[in-house]
Amino acid sequence: MSKGRDKHQERHHNLTMFGKDLVRRCGAHCELCDASGEPLSIFEVPPVANDPSYEHCLMVCETCKEQVERPKHIDPNHWRCLGTTMWSEVTAAKVSAIVILNHLAKKESWAQELLEQAYLEAEETEWVEQWTLGMK
Numbered sequence: 510m511s512k513g514r515d516k517h518q519e520r521h522h523n524l525t526m527f528g529k530d531l532v533r534r535c536g537a538h539c540e541l542c543d544a545s546g547e548p549l550s551i552f553e554v555p556p557v558a559n560d561p562s563y564e565h566c567l568m569v570c571e572t573c574k575e576q577v578e579r580p581k582h583i584d585p586n587h588w589r590c591l592g593t594t595m596w597s598e599v600t601a602a603k604v605s606a607i608v609i610l611n612h613l614a615k616k617e618s619w620a621q622e623l624l625e626q627a628y629l630e631a632e633e634t635e636w637v638e639q640w641t642l643g644m645k
C-alpha cells in the first residue's frame with residue numbers, strides 16, 4: 510500500500526472521530542448561518558493542515574458550503590447572519606465569518622460596517638490572513 514493512501518485513510522479516520530464532537534458542538538445548526546433542519550457536513554476551514562484538526566472543522570449546510578467553495582456565485586443576502594456568526598465562540602466559525610465579510614465588503618456596505626465592529630485576537634487575525642475566498 511502506498512504512503513499516500515495510508516495518509517488519506519488516516520485523515521478520513523480522524524474526521525470521523527471529530528464527527529461526534531462536532532455534531533454535539535453545532536447542536537444540529539449550521540455553524541455559519543444557524544440554519545436547522547438542513548443536512549450538515551464537515552467543512553475544513555483553510556489553511557488545511559496535513560493532519561485534520563477539530564479546531565479547523567465546521568458543520569455547515571449545503572448552501573454555505575457551496576457558496577464558500579464557489580464565491581463567484583455568492584448570494585450576499587444569505588450572509589446577513591454573519592453579524593451574529595462573527596461573535597461565535599467557535600474560532601473557525603468566527604474566522605470564516607470575517608473572511609466571507611472581507612469578500613462581500615468589496616460590494617456590500619453592510620458587510621463593511623460589520624467588519625468595522627469586529628474584534629479579533631491576534632491569532633485570529635493571523636488565521637484570517639491565511640485564507641481568502643476563491644483562493645485554493
Ligand SMILES: [Zn+2]
Nearest residue numbers: 539542570573
Ligand atoms: Zn449554513
